[in-house]
Amino acid sequence: MGKWLGTAFYILVFAAAYLYRDALSSWMSSQPPIGYMVMLATLLAMFPVMPYKLVIAALGYVYGAWWGGLICVIGSTLAGALFYAGAAYFFKAQAQRWLSGYPKLQRLSNWMEAHPFEAIVLYRLIPLFPQSVINLYAGVSSISFGIFMLASLIGKIPGVFVYAYLGTSLFKQPILAVSVLSVYLLILGISIWVYKRMNPFYKK
Template identity: 45%
Template sequence: MKKWSAAVLYAALFALTFIYRHELAAWIQGTPPVWLLLALATLLALFPVMPYKIVVAAAGYVMGTLGGGTIILIGSTLAGAIVYGGAALFRESAERWLARYERLERLTQFSANRPFRTIAICRLIPILPQTAVNIYAGATGLSFFHFILGSLVGKLPAVYIYAYVGSTVEERPLLAAIIAVSYFVVLLLVLWVWGFRQKKI
């Protein structure tokens, strides 16, 4: 049921991106400086006033796949590093906040010897709250190097795919929809196969 809910959510996000593409473009029109776009990408990751997939698609629509994707990748990773630092600094408060996410507690044993892989996989799972992942990493003392590297690698596929979706949504909406849905389906299959293999080990 949760997988279907995630699929419906992604379809809704894609539809909203297409419907409000002109408004989103107008929001940052005028070719603002890169530092301002980076600051916006970071702030919208820190304070998600709208689903971040819409932000990614909007960045791709306005700046193209490479430019928009890169800005989003750097901004969202910077936001994650800020939250990581805050969780490490206020560890007790972070641990109390994490108590609401029981599934994250299961990561502790797995992440002990696989910090990079843990973060990369968490970034790939679309239904996993990414703020919780950032706080978890900081509160549990996960290596900052592995946290950043895992974040970049794990986010990279989704960021550039959705930036590409945003860049093509107006001229080729059907292709954009097919790519977005295909990515989600392939990701689910990969995660399912990986989970099945882990159970057999």
């Protein structure tokens, strides 16, 4: 019974977010209380009716890089925790069936379970898979909640604050904003190269 209620809740929230997406966008631009924005950031991380990088940049523009980034870190972390809990305790079988649509993830499962902390940090830092895939995989696997949360925080913080800074500075200091993004993308590219060199899956 619980899994059906959880599924119905997710569908209803997704539908509401999609139907009222324009109103949500206008409300967000009026700089509402931060607590409300944490809830909105959580919902938009769970139900991506728009690219989350745009959400981060918009919050950076409205609240500044520090507060905008912090709101998104908290919101996306809460969303990840809810996905983890749902996959671990309420709809594990459904999550496993859904994850079976990602064969590369299945082939990497042994490496991820042997090195859960490093794997989650890398997958947060390097978006090789949708974030919801990592959340669900961690929930249905043997990866502990503590490792999942700590690694998620470490992996997502650099990207979140870069995009929040871009939202703050893109129109005020476009050259600096583009320079910061270029350095971040260069580091990301190097990280992907190192990851592929270290991961046994890519050596086959």
